Amino acid sequence: MDAIFLQFLNGLDKGGAYALIALGLTLVFGTLGVVNFAHGALFMLGAFCAVTVRRFLTMESVTLSATEKTPWGTALEVRVPYINTWFGDFGNVLVDYSVPISILVAIPVMLIVGVVMERGLIKHFYKRTHAEQILVTFGLAIVLQEIVKAIFGANPLPQPMPSSMNGAADIGLWLGMDPNILTYPWWRLVYFLFSVVVIGAVFAFLQFTTFGMVVRAGMADRETVGLLGINIDKRFTIMFGIAAVVAGMAGAMYTPLLPPNFHIGMDFLVLSFVVVVVGGMGSLPGAVLAGFLLGILQSFASMNEIKAIIPGIDQVIIYLVAVVVLLAMPRGLLGRRGVMEN
Amino acid sequence: MLTMNRKDILTFGLLALAVFTMPIWLAPFGASYPDLLQRFMIYAILAIGFNILFGLTGYLSFGHAAFLGVGSYTAVWSFKLFTMDGTLALLLSVITAGLFALVVGFISLRRSGIYFSILTLAFAEMSYKLAYSVLTPITNGETGLQLTLQDPRILDRMFGEAGAGLPATTFLGLDMGGYTGFYICAVIMLMAFFLSMRIAGSPFGMMLKGIKSNQTRMNYTGFNTKPYALAAFVISGMYAGLAGGLLAVADPLAGAERMQWTASGEVVLMTILGGVGTLLGPVFGAWIIKYFENIFSAFNDDLLAQIFSWMPDGLRDFVVTITSPFVGEGWHLTLGLVFVLVVVFLPGGMMEGFRRLGDLFRRQTPPDKASGKTSTQPAE
Numbered sequence: 001m002d003a004i005f006l007q008f009l010n011g012l013d014k015g016g017a018y019a020l021i022a023l024g025l026t027l028v029f030g031t032l033g034v035v036n037f038a039h040g041a042l043f044m045l046g047a048f049c050a051v052t053v054r055r056f057l058t059m060e061s062v063t064l065s066a067t068e069k070t071p072w073g074t075a076l077e078v079r080v081p082y083i084n085t086w087f088g089d090f091g092n093v094l095v096d097y098s099v100p101i102s103i104l105v106a107i108p109v110m111l112i113v114g115v116v117m118e119r120g121l122i123k124h125f126y127k128r129t130h131a132e133q134i135l136v137t138f139g140l141a142i143v144l145q146e147i148v149k150a151i152f153g154a155n156p157l158p159q160p161m162p163s164s165m166n167g168a169a170d171i172g173l174w175l176g177m178d179p180n181i182l183t184y185p186w187w188r189l190v191y192f193l194f195s196v197v198v199i200g201a202v203f204a205f206l207q208f209t210t211f212g213m214v215v216r217a218g219m220a221d222r223e224t225v226g227l228l229g230i231n232i233d234k235r236f237t238i239m240f241g242i243a244a245v246v247a248g249m250a251g252a253m254y255t256p257l258l259p260p261n262f263h264i265g266m267d268f269l270v271l272s273f274v275v276v277v278v279g280g281m282g283s284l285p286g287a288v289l290a291g292f293l294l295g296i297l298q299s300f301a302s303m304n305e306i307k308a309i310i311p312g313i314d315q316v317i318i319y320l321v322a323v324v325v326l327l328a329m330p331r332g333l334l335g336r337r338g339v340m341e342n
Numbered sequence: 343m344l345t346m347n348r349k350d351i352l353t354f355g356l357l358a359l360a361v362f363t364m365p366i367w368l369a370p371f372g373a374s375y376p377d378l379l380q381r382f383m384i385y386a387i388l389a390i391g392f393n394i395l396f397g398l399t400g401y402l403s404f405g406h407a408a409f410l411g412v413g414s415y416t417a418v419w420s421f422k423l424f425t426m427d428g429t430l431a432l433l434l435s436v437i438t439a440g441l442f443a444l445v446v447g448f449i450s451l452r453r454s455g456i457y458f459s460i461l462t463l464a465f466a467e468m469s470y471k472l473a474y475s476v477l478t479p480i481t482n483g484e485t486g487l488q489l490t491l492q493d494p495r496i497l498d499r500m501f502g503e504a505g506a507g508l509p510a511t512t513f514l515g516l517d518m519g520g521y522t523g524f525y526i527c528a529v530i531m532l533m534a535f536f537l538s539m540r541i542a543g544s545p546f547g548m549m550l551k552g553i554k555s556n557q558t559r560m561n562y563t564g565f566n567t568k569p570y571a572l573a574a575f576v577i578s579g580m581y582a583g584l585a586g587g588l589l590a591v592a593d594p595l596a597g598a599e600r601m602q603w604t605a606s607g608e609v610v611l612m613t614i615l616g617g618v619g620t621l622l623g624p625v626f627g628a629w630i631i632k633y634f635e636n637i638f639s640a641f642n643d644d645l646l647a648q649i650f651s652w653m654p655d656g657l658r659d660f661v662v663t664i665t666s667p668f669v670g671e672g673w674h675l676t677l678g679l680v681f682v683l684v685v686v687f688l689p690g691g692m693m694e695g696f697r698r699l700g701d702l703f704r705r706q707t708p709p710d711k712a713s714g715k716t717s718t719q720p721a722e
Contacts, residue, residue, distance in 0.1 A: 035456060124686065130456055131402045135614055136685040138607065142678030150667050150675070270467065270603060277460045312476030319464035319471075326457055327449065 002172070002182055007299045009171070013188040013257065015295020016195030020250035021272040022279060022287035023199060024243035030219045030282045031236040034122055035130050037137040039247055040269025041144040045113060046106050046248025047260035048148055051157050053102035057083055057095045097162045099256055106248045114244025118237045141266065149262040156259035161187045165256075187256050194253055198246060199288055205242075206284075215239055219282075274322040280335025290333055294318050350539055353622065357535065361528045365521060371637070376524045377592075378636050382629050383527035384588045387534045389612040389624035391581020394538055396610070397619035398547060399574040400554030401451070404459045405466025406609050408446070409439040409579040411473065411601030413586025415480065418487045418596045421511065425497035428513040428591035432530075432584060439583020440576050447575035451568065454557070466606055473598035486597035511591050518591055527588060531625075534581060539621055541577070550574050554619075611677070615684055617693030626692050634673055641669035 021043055028036045059082050064075040083091035094101065121140060125133050165186040172182030206212035218225045218232040225232045251260070258264065275294055279286030294317075300306065302314035313320075325332060360367075364382070368374040392406055413435035420431035450461040473481040481487055489508050498509070511518045513526045541547045549570045552560045560567050590596055599605070608631065616627025646662045646669065653661060668676045688695050 121682070121686070128689075132685060132689060134402070134456075134459070135610065136682055138610075139678050139681035139685060142674055143682065146672055146675035146678060150672055266604075270463065273460060274464060277457065281456070312472055315471035315475050316468040319468045322464050323449065323461060326461055327452060330453070 002177075003303070004300075006182060006184075007303055008296055009182075009184050010188075011296030011299030012192040012292065013195075013295075014298065015292035016192050017250055017254055017268065017291075018272055018275045018295050019288045019291025020195050020198060020246055021268055022275040022291045023202060023284060024247045025272055025276050026279070026282060026284050026287040027202075027239055027243040027246075029276070030284070031215065031239045032118075032122065032126060034125060035133045035137070036122070037134050037269065037273075038117070038141040038144065039137075039243070040265030040267075040272065041141040042110065042114070042244045042247040042265070043251040043254075043268055044148065044260065044262065044265030045144065046110055046251030047255050047264060048152060048251075049106040049109055049248060050099050050102035050159055050252040050255045051152065051260060053105050054095070054098040054159060057081075057098050057101075059083075061085065096164075099159055099161060099253065102252045103249055106252045107245050110245045110248030111241045113248075114241035115237055117244070118240040122240065123233075123237075141269070145262050145265065152262070154262060156261040158259040159255035161256035165190060191253055191257065195250070198249060202242070202246060203284070211235065211238075271318060274318055278322050278325045278332055280332030282336055283332070283334045286332055286334030293333075294321060297321060350543065354532075354536060354539065357622065357625070358532055361532060362525070364528075365524070371633070373633055373637055376520050378632070379521075379524040380527045380588075380592045381632050381636075383524070383531040384585050384592065385612065385628040385632050386531050386625040387588065388582055388585035388609055389616065389628040390531075390534055390538045391578045391585070392609045392613050393618065393620075393624040394541060394550075394581065395574050395578035396613055397624070398542060398550040398554060399571055401454065401571065401575070402459050402610070403450075403462040403575075403578075404603060404606050404610070405446070405462035405464070406578070406582055407603070407605035408466035408469045408601050409443055409582035410586035410589070410605065411469065411596070411598065412442050413439045413583035414590045414596035414600055415473075415487055415586075416583070417587040417590035418489070418594055419480075421489055421495070421590070421594050422493040423496065425495060426509045426511050427497075427515070428511055428518065428526075428587075430497075431511075431591060432587045435587030435590070436580045436583045439586065440580040443576045443579025443583075444572070447572050447579070451571050451575060463603055463606070466601060467603055470598055470601040470603070473601060481596070481598055484598070486595055489594050511594050513591060523592060527592070530584070530588065534584065535621070535625065538581075542621060546570070546573070611681055613691075615681065615691055617691030620691070620693040623691050623693040630692070631677070634677060638669050638673040638676065639671070641673075642666075 021039060024042070025036060025039050028034055028039065060079040061082055063078050063080070065078050066075070068076040068078075070076050081091060081095070083094055085091075087094065117140070121136065125136055168183035168185045169189055170179055170182070171184050173179050175182070206216055214225065214230055214232070215235050218230075218236065222232055251265075254260075271294075272291075275290045276287055278294065279288070279290030298314065298317055301317040307314055329335075361383075364379055365374045365376075368379070373379070388406075388410060392403070395401055395403055395406075416435040416438040417428075417431035420434045424430055446462065446465045450458055450465065453461060474483055491508065495509075513523075516522050516526065518526065541550075549560075549565065549567075552565070553567050553571055557567055586596075586600070589600075612627035612631050613624045614627070615630060616625065617623025643662055643666050646665055647658065650658045650661050666672075668679075684691060690697070
């Protein structure tokens with residue numbers, strides 16, 4: 001029982017990442033009708049926002065000490081992070097919390113990246129076939145990936161999580177079990193809660209604001225909304241920016257769990273596409289549901305007991321589920337009638 | 343041959359001429375070494391096969407590399423178990439890849455559009471992941487499948503003793519090294535191209551084109567399109583198997599990374615870059631991409647400085663700094679940019695570019711003729 005519950009928990013954080021990326025993909029597809037293969041690259045850009053923020057926070061001033069000498073007789077280099085000279089001890093706190101802080105940077109950066117991408121390239125592909133959309137965004141993803149590789153190098157760059165988040169939460173204790181039976185790393189818990197909050201925020205935004213209402217109307221019937229004198233294109237562009245922000249935040253927060261490198265986005269993208277298709281193209285709740293579902297399934301499949309029965313199942317479970325769902329349910333889990341059914 | 347029209351014969355003849363003289367005319371571009379030329383031919387076969395599925399039938403497969411990988415593994419196993427001669431290896435790899443494509447295609451073709459792409463992608467990723475994990479006894483995992491001295495090689499042993507060291511691959515008794523290897527690959531590629539040309543011109547090819555342009559209408563007119571699409575998928579998979587087998591014949595080694603989805607993406611890039619649905623396009627696309635991969639990626643700052651040595655010093659340094667991120671390690675950046683530009687401005691690929699260029703010249707000539715005519719007319 002404990003083991004099952006533990007695997008369930010283990011699937012939540014990865015499921016959260018899948019759900020966030022899939023949510024963005026679905027938003028873009030539902031609004032603009034564009035299949036965006038560059039969405040994984042946005043996740044990757046978000047992760048590198050976190051890397052950049054940390055680099056800025058840990059920049060140091062180097063001065064040669066007048067009095068102290070190194071054992072080799074040269075003047076000792078004294079390295080003082082700028083942040084300490086400016087903020088004192090508070091600077092250390094800032095460095096410690098660089099990953100959560102990077103979200104504040106990631107939001108405007110990703111919004112700009114998203115809007116520029118949409119206006120600059122995607123907008124010309126509304127009317128083209130899905131195959132061409134896939135191809136152009138795939139090319140764009142390669143370009144973004146290579147730019148990041150040129151700047152940051154090809155190696156993964158581990159990002160530490162805030163020191164207070166090290167260690168594990170004793171969830172079993174909260175549920176009235178004995179201590180140390182059911183523990184779960186704090187950061188994974190944070191990531192899961194974060195993904196739930198972001199998903200909730202996106203849904204609330206679409207459901208309870210006028211802007212969201214117009215966007216939903218546009219998703220249902222773009223032409224009519226346009227005829228009513230609403231500039232729907234502008235709103236959809238902003239939705240693309242929001243999708244980029246969601247992907248970027250997901251990427252930035254994921255860095256302590258998985259050191260980012262330049263192709264982290266592609267790795268997630270392929271899985272997220274499977275998630276979107278399993279959930280049903282164009283269905284936001286479907287994307288979220290399928291994201292968590294597949295994350296949890298993957299975590300169950302990596303249990304040793306299950307691997308003993310079906311070897312290698314942990315590697316292929318997601319694809320296997322995708323094949324079964326696609327063949328058995330033409331619309332995916334929660335897909336709407338009439339959206340890309342054939 | 344008799345039913346072929348003049349244009350096809352001309353195209354085929356020109357291509358054959360271009361291919362056989364490749365070691366000569368590619369020399370100034372630094373690409374005339376046999377190893378690269380062999381890969382030109384092999385990837386051209388892969389792209390030609392992919393074009394039968396994507397270009398003619400309109401199904402975008404994102405898992406084509408799986409068949410390439412299966413072909414490679416089969417060929418290496420054939421070397422290990424039976425004989426070092428490539429004919430049997432190629433035959434077996436085409437058959438295996440065909441059977442694998444039959445299974446994958448039968449399932450994947452129940453859906454179309456993006457769902458088909460995702461299904462093929464899922465199958466390819468499954469093969470890739472399994473090749474790395476559970477199927478290690480067959481695929482030798484990350485190390486890749488290699489020849490060893492302990493291999494049985496039943497047929498070879500029947501006719502002679504095993505020599506010292508690892509034997510080299512042969513094809514119908516010919517050594518696969520050097521330019522012989524290239525010409526063998528070239529002949530096979532031309533045969534593959536000829537077959538694809540015949541397929542495109544046949545009633546079967548017309549059926550495939552019909553499926554691409556409007557599958558529903560085809561169904562309404564009474565054709566059951568499924569068997570045709572499946573046949574196209576299997577043929578295309580067999581082409582990929584042939585290419586994979588040839589890769590192994592050229593270099594008897596097979597690794598799982600050949601099956602990764604980036605490899606599938608590369609085939610798509612080749613076909614798009616050259617021109618989807620055209621006969622020659624995929625071949626050109628494959629050549630261009632393989633050329634960039636091998637030549638562009640070998641560039642470094644020193645070489646760039648040499649190339650731009652005719653410029654004044656300051657300007658040269660500037661130009662070298664600007665261009666260096668695009669070559670060497672970063673050649674993928676160039677590839678991505680070129681690719682985006684092609685999809686945006688030239689959706690028909692290089693072949694459309696050629697056609698537009700041709701139109702440009704043709705449009706210029708008629709006025710000349712017209713003016714020529716008017717000038718020769720006697721004044722009255």
